[in-house]
Amino acid sequence: MAVIELTGVGKTYRSMRGSDYRALHDFDLRIEPGEFFCLLGTSGCGKTTVLNMVAGFERQSEGTILINGKPLHGPGADRGVVFQGDDSLYSWLSAQGNIEFGLRMRGVPKHARREQAQCYLNLVGLQGQGHKHPSELSGGMKQRIQIARVLANEPEILLMDEPFGALDAQTRSVMQQELLTIWGATRKTVLFITHDIDEAVTLATRIGVMHAGPASKLKATIDVNLSPTERDRTNDGYVAVYRQVHALLRDEVAIAMRRAS
Ligand SMILES: Nc1ncnc2c1ncn2[C@@H]1O[C@H](COP(=O)(O)OP(=O)(O)O)[C@@H](O)[C@H]1O
Ligand SMILES: [Mg+2]
Known part of the structure; x- marks a missing residue:
């Protein structure tokens, strides 16, 4: 079974001024595990x-989208989403705090989420940098924290x-x-x-x-x-x-x- 399956998907952006824009029409895509x-x-x-x-x-205007x-x-x-820019981190949280955020929301106990966040910090090559805030990190480092934050939630x-x-x-x-x-x-x-x-x-x-x-x-x-x-x-x-x-x-x-x- 496909993980992501779009069939006959269309998307029309509605405009207040009546000039609708049809971005996609009859879009098909199957992505396997x-x-x-x-x-x-x-x-x-x-x-x-x-x-x-x-x-x-966003919701499609036509067609079906199936996930598993x-x-x-x-x-x-x-589904974990990594955005284009590096400004989606919470500026008031440290890198570690950003990575732990989703785990905290899900009620993962403090000790466990510390460990998990450390593991993903290591994975993106930022061990020892967890205490820094986004303003102290380069664009590349912020993007890595964003990826670590998404991975820590273990999306499929x-x-x-x-x-x-x-x-x-x-x-x-x-x-x-x-x-x-x-x-x-x-x-x-x-x-x-x-x-x-x-x-x-x-x-x-x-x-x-x-x-x-x-x-x-x-x-x-x-x-x-x-x-x-x-x-x-x-x-x-x-x-x-x-x-x-x-x-x-x-x-x-x-x-x-x-x-x-
Ligand atoms: N919210 C929106 N309202 C109206 N038009 C939009 C909106 N978002 C995207 N579009 C238009 O839909 C088309 C596809 O946009 P987008 O998916 O962002 O393209 P890409 O990511 O390939 O550059 C573009 O012409 C864009 O101007
Ligand atoms: Mg784009």
Whole structure:
């Protein structure tokens, strides 16, 4: 059974002034257990809309969305969401406090949540930094705390919306490798949004390329059968996948630019 299944999903944003915008139309997507699925598309094509619906933050206008075979009813602890920016942390809590927050809400006793938070701090490579507040942390560190906070709640599904988009290239590359290590250790099902082909080829087991909006849907999906050592820009297999994705995306970029002008 698919973990995430969208069938015939449409999303129309209603406008007060009567100019409705149909972002998605007849969007189908199935993500199987343990997949690392990267959803790729031009800016404004509807990637965040898809993620927000799967997260339960937005309701679809048409179609069905199933999570483990059950219709979706709003946000749930089975899905952890990592946002694009690094400003979603609670500024008044330490890094440790931020990671413990969800556990505290669920009534996990103090000692147990300390230990669990420490474990996830280590996992994202920030051992010994737990006492610092968000204002004392770099963008990359804050993004890692955000990931640790989501992982500490042990969701079955990770939903990530361009989580490394604001980071410098070096930090982004480190974070991508850390995410792969975490995914390897926990084998969660991941829906990861990006507009960066290299990021998708580095991370994904499968890549979905979207059409340009409006009324966007999936244009094609590509299996990425590359071992960790093959996920290198100089590897022939990597280059072949990159070219395939680039060819699919190139036309959509041109369409999006034409429509915007
Ligand atoms: N709340 C909203 N109201 C009206 N239009 C929206 C809203 N959110 C997104 N849109 C529009 O829907 C389209 C898809 O947006 P989005 O999903 O954020 O795209 P992406 O994440 O791929 O850049 C865009 O044209 C955007 O302007
Ligand atoms: Mg977006």
